[in-house]
Amino acid sequence: xxxxxxxxxxxxxxxxxxxxxxxxxxxxxxxxxxxxxxxxxxxxxxxxxxxxxxxxxxxxxxxxxxxxxxxxxxxxxxxxxxxxxxxxxxxxxxxxxxxxxxxxxxxxxxxxxxxxxxxxxxxxxxxxxxxxxxxxxxxxxxxxxxxxxxxxxxxxxxxxxxxxxxxxxxxxxxxxxxxxxxxxxxxxxxxxxxxxxxxxxxxxxxxxxxxxxxxxxxxxxxxxxxxxxxxxxxxxxxxxxxxxxxxxxxxxxxxxxxxxxxxxxxxxxxxxxxxxxxxxx
Numbered sequence: 001x002x003x004x005x006x007x008x009x010x011x012x013x014x015x016x017x018x019x020x021x022x023x024x025x026x027x028x029x030x031x032x033x034x035x036x037x038x039x040x041x042x043x044x045x046x047x048x049x050x051x052x053x054x055x056x057x058x059x060x061x062x063x064x065x066x067x068x069x070x071x072x073x074x075x076x077x078x079x080x081x082x083x084x085x086x087x088x089x090x091x092x093x094x095x096x097x098x099x100x101x102x103x104x105x106x107x108x109x110x111x112x113x114x115x116x117x118x119x120x121x122x123x124x125x126x127x128x129x130x131x132x133x134x135x136x137x138x139x140x141x142x143x144x145x146x147x148x149x150x151x152x153x154x155x156x157x158x159x160x161x162x163x164x165x166x167x168x169x170x171x172x173x174x175x176x177x178x179x180x181x182x183x184x185x186x187x188x189x190x191x192x193x194x195x196x197x198x199x200x201x202x203x204x205x206x207x208x209x210x211x212x213x214x215x216x217x218x219x220x221x222x223x224x225x226x227x228x229x230x231x232x233x234x235x236x237x238x239x240x241x242x243x244x245x246x247x248x249x250x251x252x253x254x255x256x257x258x259x260x261x262x263x264x265x266x267x268x269x270x271x272x273x274x275x276x277x278x279x280x281x
Contacts, residue, residue: 002257003278006207009219009271012200012264014102015046018079021100025076026058040069041076042086043131045100046265047224049242066090074098080131081105083138104198105132108168109139111194115166116140121159125181125195126170130225133170148177152184169195172225172264174232175202200264201226205233213257217241217250217278219271220263227263242266247274252281 011019022045029039039060044052052062060076066089069075074096077086081101090097115122122143126133137143144155158165167185169178175197185191197205208216208230216234220227221242231238236259241247252258258278262271 001252001255001278001281002213003275004211004213004257004259005275006204006211006259006261008200008203008207009260009262010266010268012198014079014104014198014200015265018045018100018102019051021098022055022060022076023058025074025098026055026060029059038070038073039076040073041078042066042069042082043078043080044223045076045078047227048221048263048265048267050221050267050270051265066093066095069093069095071095076100078131079105081109081135083135085138086135102171102198104171105135108132108171108194109136112136112143112166112168113139115168115192115194116143118166119162120164120166120192121162123155123165123167123185124169125167125178126173127225130170130172132172132225136168136170146181146185149180149184152181152188155188158189164190164192167191167193167195169197170225171196171198172201172229173197174229175205176233201229204230204261204264208234208259208261211236211259213259215239215252215255215257216259216261217247217252217274218261218263219247219274220266224263224265227266230261230263241274244270244273244277247277252278 041060041062071093076098079102122140124136124143124145128145215237217239218230239250
């Protein structure tokens with residue numbers, strides 16, 4: 001079996017920045033002489049079980065609501081961003097907030113808010129259940145969510161008073177699917193768009209689409225949106241694994257040329273360990 005490592009792989013800039021803030025926070029508590037300050041993270045910092053496990057070992061408790069965070073404690077906002085209501089809640093509970101929101105996600109929030117301020121209907125391309133989309137909807141509560149081309153027909157007809165819609169996108173979507181949805185929206189509405197996946201996501205998707213081997217291994221957690229998108233855009237048989245146990249359970253006996261890539265929140269150390277494991281086979 002020939003193994004080909006697809007570029008790029010490892011953390012994207014947003015994940016690197018978020019993890020740096022988390023580790024700096026944990027180190028500052030340790031240097032102060034013990035865990036005198038409880039550390040909390042609202043949702044998973046990034047969607048990767050290895051990263052989450054590492055942060056738990058550094059003293060972080062992961063919560064799904066600020067109600068779970070004691071007043072006055074320190075809370076880290078995940079890379080996926082939060083709504084203004086969550087920020088207001090943190091302030092009312094006197095929480096010490098460390099914001100690890102990805103700058104690209106912040107840009108999407110800003111675009112959605114500015115569209116709404118101009119009186120445009122806002123459409124968000126993405127999965128309504130994803131933390132990133134929930135944060136965007138918090139900026140524009142009346143926005144519509146479109147997960148696929150089929151959802152475009154279900155949108156209310158254009159308003160004669162404001163025929164133009166402002167379109168933004170979850171940053172970890174399939175780039176081709178985002179383009180298809182925007183084209184479908186243009187068939188019904190006048191469109192202004194800031195809908196785009198982040199550069200790191202698109203680069204990985206382009207590398208996967210260009211790979212012409214007979215199988216692809218995508219390293220990343222099952223709940224990672226950008227990891228799942230890599231599996232979707234592949235043009236060959238695809239495997240996914242987020243832990244070494246999952247890698248060892250894979251049946252690759254008939255694979256001749258295996259491409260290996262990773263989601264943007266998958267640690268490079270894990271990627272390198274998997275490559276060694278595969279070569280040792």
